[in-house]
Amino acid sequence: MTNNASDWSQPKTSTALLTDQYELTMLSAALGDGSAHRRCSFEVFARRLPAGRRYGVVAGVGRLLDALPRFRFGEPELAVVSEFLDERTVDWLRDYRFSGDIDGYREGELYFPGSPILSVRGTFAECVLLETLTLSILNHDSAIASAAARMVSAAAGRRMIEMGSRRAHEESAVACSRAAYLAGFTATSNLEAVRRYGVPGAGTSAHAFTLLHNTVAGPDEAAAFRGQIAALGLGTTLLVDTYDITEGVKTAIAVAGPELGGVRIDSGDLGVWARQVRAQLDDLGATKTKIVVSGDLDEYAIAALRAEPVDTYGVGTALVTGSGAPTAGMVYKLVEVEGIPVAKRSSHKESRGGTKRVLRFARPTGTAVEEVAFPADAPAPESGGLIAHDLLVPMVRGGEVVAGLPTLDEGRDLLAQRLVSLPWEGLKLSHGDPAIPTRFVG
Amino acid sequence: MTNNASDWSQPKTSTALLTDQYELTMLSAALGDGSAHRRCSFEVFARRLPAGRRYGVVAGVGRLLDALPRFRFGEPELAVVSEFLDERTVDWLRDYRFSGDIDGYREGELYFPGSPILSVRGTFAECVLLETLTLSILNHDSAIASAAARMVSAAAGRRMIEMGSRRAHEESAVACSRAAYLAGFTATSNLEAVRRYGVPGAGTSAHAFTLLHNTVAGPDEAAAFRGQIAALGLGTTLLVDTYDITEGVKTAIAVAGPELGGVRIDSGDLGVWARQVRAQLDDLGATKTKIVVSGDLDEYAIAALRAEPVDTYGVGTALVTGSGAPTAGMVYKLVEVEGIPVAKRSSHKESRGGTKRVLRFARPTGTAVEEVAFPADAPAPESGGLIAHDLLVPMVRGGEVVAGLPTLDEGRDLLAQRLVSLPWEGLKLSHGDPAIPTRFVG
Structure with missing residues (x-):
């Protein structure tokens, strides 16, 4: 795969009727x-x-x-x-x-x-x-791209994952991933953008996977984390906010050990949680485990997190809607x-x-x-x-x-x-x- | 052509990678x-x-x-x-x-x-x-569709043409035309939506066509109008605001006669102009000539024109961006x-x-x-x-x-x-x- 714009495998259909x-x-x-x-x-x-x-x-x-x-x-x-x-x-x-x-x-x-x-x-x-x-x-x-460039500036060098496909027309989403990458985003969740434009792909797990590990005995977050690590390895990012974030982080490190790649927080006050989770991870010896935050981030929210121990931003809606x-x-x-x-x-x-x-x-x-x-x-x-x-x-x-x-x-x-x-x-x-x-x- | 959603002639490519x-x-x-x-x-x-x-x-x-x-x-x-x-x-x-x-x-x-x-x-x-x-x-x-429905309500039964394709991703534009029609719009400028979904098409002329009729002797709006009428017939809509609206209307009726289908106003205070142009058209005997207005209309602007003699609204940007x-x-x-x-x-x-x-x-x-x-x-x-x-x-x-x-x-x-x-x-x-x-x- 290359990043050459003309190298993509969609059928070369006529564009002539995309016209007024x-x-x-x-x-x-x-x-x-x-x-x-x-x-x-x-x-x-x-x-x-x-x-x-x-x-x-x-x-x-x-x-x-x-x-x-x-x-x-x-x-x-x-x-x-x-x-x-x-x-x-x-x-x-x-x-x-x-x-x-x-x-x-x-x-x-x-x-x-x-x-x-x-x-x-x-x-x-x-x-x-x-x-x-x-x-x-x-x-x-x-x-x-104009909105994305401001977000990249605000992130001041941290990793940025574009994950807004679900909030955009399905083909617009592919072009959004491309534009975000042009503007400096690190990766995209969108697989068609991976195929068509060679944008690096990213993504591990959603709340649905944790909820899936629910039995008559109740939720079993540890089982979900074990399943994910077995399939994706210790370098994966575990989503820790399905139930209780502090418990989620504890379970994550109990299951994965201190070599876990990352944890993602998708709700709550992201700055407060990033600090708290960073301290918790460090206490547990997981000093290299990265913190990924997502959830209604725009350039202002990204900038507001600049002093927090965030390693990666996941950006969705604001990106694909041009942030206003x-x-x-x-x-x-x-x-x-x-x-x-x-x-x-x-x-x-x-x-x-x-x-x-x-x-x-x-x-x-x-x-x-x-x-x-x-x-x-x-x-x-x-x-x-x-x-x-x-x-x-x-x-x-x-x-x-x-x-x-x-x-x-x-x-x-x-x-x-x-x-x-x-x-x-x-x-x-x-x-x-x-x-x-x-x-x-x- | 039919309106059946499954009846469209784009190649049936895989949708599996439009996925996170x-x-x-x-x-x-x-x-x-x-x-x-x-x-x-x-x-x-x-x-x-x-x-x-x-x-x-x-x-x-x-x-x-x-x-x-x-x-x-x-x-x-x-x-x-x-x-x-x-x-x-x-x-x-x-x-x-x-x-x-x-x-x-x-x-x-x-x-x-x-x-x-x-x-x-x-x-x-x-x-x-x-x-x-x-x-x-x-x-x-x-x-x-949610934004479009509000615009249709605001238009209170008048004709609505969706013309926002140029402000949207080229494939999103086709889906926008479809959604606008679902919501009650009368027609679309987008030809792929005509093909794929059977939405009625609309459109006659832009400022470029009037400007094209420019010689060393200066602009010749009458020549442009003559060309358009020769090709599209007296039922067409002439765009009258390239230079001076009052002159444009005068020229339009001079060229077409009182049977002209419509005039379009795309700039200025649309309410003021609609009233003035209606009076001018009526004075010229063109009592059945319709008035089409366009230019940054949203549901509020449409509603604000309710008391004006507007026959058709052309809506673009606000439609394809969901009006906020x-x-x-x-x-x-x-x-x-x-x-x-x-x-x-x-x-x-x-x-x-x-x-x-x-x-x-x-x-x-x-x-x-x-x-x-x-x-x-x-x-x-x-x-x-x-x-x-x-x-x-x-x-x-x-x-x-x-x-x-x-x-x-x-x-x-x-x-x-x-x-x-x-x-x-x-x-x-x-x-x-x-x-x-x-x-x-x-």
Whole structure:
């Protein structure tokens, strides 16, 4: 197994109907009036970050580039769209493949309000069809990675297990595991993410296994622990809070001895219990037994446990729901037609016309200062002694995904570097402004 | 196309890895110590509703029953789990199919805190494996349907188009469309939901199409409208807010004449604009032209527009994010082992042991009064002159999905009936208690 985004064993089904109907009716109208073949440029950006967030994390690019070649209309897809489309449009779709160019921010890159994280160029017809699929993937994965990165910061180096699958759509869950790993989580409970993306797997036992060892004579926690250790070895983590935590820990060490790998606490005041259980374990000689805590943790709860003897955090609901921001709110906007910048003027929904390039400027120490977007055909702004990072990298050329794009592990490393580059306020959990400003030139 | 949940053309891939690793390690331990074959009963319930909500809507049952027969381990799935499982467990999984019984609340049924909406019975081994998949589907779809139902109530009979796909994971989006339709939405923008579930499709045009008709001479909204009408006919809906709404409406009627199907407003103060545009349309003789509004609508914004001349609401982000509650928070708990009720005693996470049945009592007028859960082997509580509805209906027997379960359309009808049965406070949008209490007996 590898972490290469394109290496997964799900059947390569068509992605063409993961699309809003209006993209196809627009196509029909554009083919009819001759505007379909105009050269266009679309950009993806977020108008704002979720309230109080200081940065966003780009995620999903690998999944998008995997879905793109499968955006083809076979006969089953054509049968659906021919219900509302004219024959000319259906014929055009039969031969459709995207043949344009895409540049984008790499996975794991930071973004800020207005950052054009994806630039899609080609004819109107070929670009307009990709709107929904592109946004679905980037909005979902970026929302999860952006929340996950804050949790990883709050955990300050401790192990993080993503265990939120049960609180998310079953396929969204797989993408959540991937995004969490990108953001620095250590492992996932989700086996499909293990298969598809090579994310390390984790998990040992639930309350059900302890409750299963219940007879007419009553509960038998020791029997459950013996069964688990026999199957999974002394390195396993025993769940000690089914009945009484102090009794559970005592039973765990009585059964396993002081070499037990870990205990998990999933309820109660986790800080209080972590301290108490750590003392109890140490008293019992189990000084190396790890403490795993789980149960409604979010970035704030994780941060609040920083002074406690917690070794591993298990995070579920807050991760897969983006900790209050389940979608990144990115939009896919037409910015240029045949070289002419275009922009709508609806109130509060302005977009900035023209294809753009973006540089992020950093001090020689590495600290980011600002992001500057400027017309792609204009000279780059002066750096003024700062170091410039070109953020939009070629991803698709002539419809083909370019070779050598970052793997998931490389994206994970990139994000870790980028977080270090933020001004120190940028990593604060409290509400604030974007960590660096974005300036639009020209 | 039909609305039958099992009629969709996606390849029938294995769902077995949409699972948390710990279910498989528990299986291994239980096979090892002989507890795997104990007769068990698991129940799915929500400990609480999202803050202030008065009811929840059960959704996803059809999807779950479609996924269940595909919960099989083929060689690709076995290769993944053999990385961490012993050979005996892998061999057991090779032959796995669920052979137990499932009863559940029907899709479209209401639920309240504690309602055991699904009862899964069989050996520990066969039931424990289904936890994650079951919860993923029910938690996601019920969260969306529960939010959608409130929006439909707020819309008071007006047309509702679900258009949130771009704000959700691409597969979650399809399930969101399905859940919204279950809850009473009229149509969806999502073409895969049209294909898979027979939800009516909708959609005409975005700002990009208007902006596309931009030349060196400047914008040409009239050309865009002409192109759209030529392709889609006079019944189409023109998007009039790309530049100036009043000008847009004027141009729309100039191009289309008073028989134009509709205009859409996607920005600005929707109530003010709806009134102004209605007056303008009427002045222009376009008295039957409908007004569609969209743009960050949630149930409260929809309700606030009740007095305005809006014909159709388009709802996106708030729908697919469950309007602040993106997951239903249901759990899957072991409640009985070999006839013995079991329950954990962790603080604040108590569960109620024993397999249950549930009756909902209603007055002869149809108004629901309370839900009563009681031991499945005990006699039903006295009705006291009320009408009793048995809520847990047989869904799977001996591993086979029973015939004749409600279709998506039947679930939609059921929910519409059930909402009428709530005490009137139950339909209020404001925060409050569950509409009816749930009582646990015995």
